[in-house]
Amino acid sequence: MMGKVIEEEKRQLSDYIKHYRPKQILRDRIMESIIFLGGLSAVIFTIGIFLFVIKEAWPFLSSRFSLMEFLTNIEWYPVSNVSVRYGAKALFVGTAAVTIGSMVLAIPVGIGTAIFISEFCGPKFKEVAKILIELLASIPSVVWGFIAVMVMNPFIINVLHEPVGLNVFNASIILALMSIPMIVSIGEDALRSVPDTYREAAESLGATRLEVVIRVIIPAAKNGLIAAILLGVGRAVGETMAVLMATGHSVAIPDSIFSPVRTLTATVAAEMGEAPKGSEHYQTLFTIGLSLLLITFSINFISDILLRKSWKRK
């Protein structure tokens, strides 16, 4: 009787080793390589983006492109009959103007909110504030642009008595509201990653909560907070639809915050539709795309290094 059971178990075991186990291993190998390909996808697409943008811009980059003209000339006449000029200085300045304008508002509010959520308020308010921030982040950029045109534009004209409602000021406010959620959520992560022992040590020395925050938490979370701001800047530089609708399409160096401008992103969005495929104008627009890509890539790279540093300590 006993022998039979053991025989049966032996048979099952050898069956498992002979038939089931190899199948199991084979399936594991196949899935592992599929999963590996999936893991590779992000790298492939990143390289692909650079490759295809450079490919389309290349004929222009390798022939009449001059970095001096591109960066220092303010004359952007891509379809002029007399003499075509591709000076993108005004576009770079336009992007810088709305980015700086938005950050003046977004950095204090964003970092302030992050500090408040992380260090001062209770858990219930924190939950509510986080949902609110998520709501703010979920509003699509075209709806922000719509608000800029339909609400902010008449407000600036009627209440502030400015002749043009679509300008740096308008775009800066919209962009600030769009980048605040990112600054808050990354900033809050950075503050939360400061170990509680730091807080306890400072408080046991008699520091008030405010002193703890200013003297201990902010210096300790410095890298993460800078990364949060940088990512907010990246968001503002790369934003397209809202800026396209809010800035007022004027390729010129702004002389006040109520001047209309044109950003790099808006130029690509506005002109690509009319540029014939493969024309020099089309290639210039890809060159602008390439500069945007390089700007955002460097911002992301630097903030990644900063965030990594701040995690290491934890």
Place this chain on the structure above:
Amino acid sequence: MSSFKSTELLKSKVSKQKWVESILLVTTFALFIPVAAIFLILLIKGYPAINLNFIFAGPSNGMTEGGIFPAIVGTFWLIFLSLFFTCPLGILAALYLNEYARDNTFTRIINLAIINLAGVPSIVYSLFGLGAFVLFLKMGTSILSASLTLSVMNLPVIITSTRESLLAVPKSFREACWNVGASKWQTLWYVVLPNSLPGILTGVIFSVSRAAGETAAILFTGVAFYLPFLPESIFDQCMALSMHLYTISTQVVGVPESYTFGTALVLIGLVLIVNTLSIVVRSYYRSHRKW
């Protein structure tokens, strides 16, 4: 005497802290104002336009009358097709990073690529889509090209959220499964993935709302200003709600205000419903998790 002095100091410190705390409270609350104002304005001005005809009719008379049905249909095509591409790929990538990847330079490069993808401006995605899908792969301006562009854009979102939910599954679950003779893939398929499904779902739903609202990325890849017919296959062009809102609020003259606000309301309503769904799934998941 000295103890009296220190209480004075403490008092001033406490009052200073109260000041700062209330300023921060006000700035945080100040964020409520624009959110509430935007939703209220859209609701008040857009609500009168919304009726069955507005939802189920096509635009007519040079897009100044009629409804937005083709735009709604187009947006749904784009959402579902882009999810179809991006979900499997994103989940695979997250599985690799969380379950297989070692801590080496290669993994760092993948992480950097994901972070970079998350920060690429949407208009650059559109240029990439134009160069890669429309021209190089000869898909033309079509729903297919636009969805592929959107799915590359949403890839980092899905990867990050899936990774977080995989990370939340305790190691002991995996160990228990290995101990009964399951292979690595069986462990992932029968234990890890089912347990992280709600978290993955949250990320997927969130990427739906991103796809619904995105305009710039689909600008040159497959969306038309106006089409008199509905798309029949993935090789047709389509209209989209976000693009339609851009068109009627800046490109077409003489569109009645209620029509544009109505379109904006439908778009934000869609995004909001989807987002609320994702928040509900997440909080349900948190309160019902098994560990």
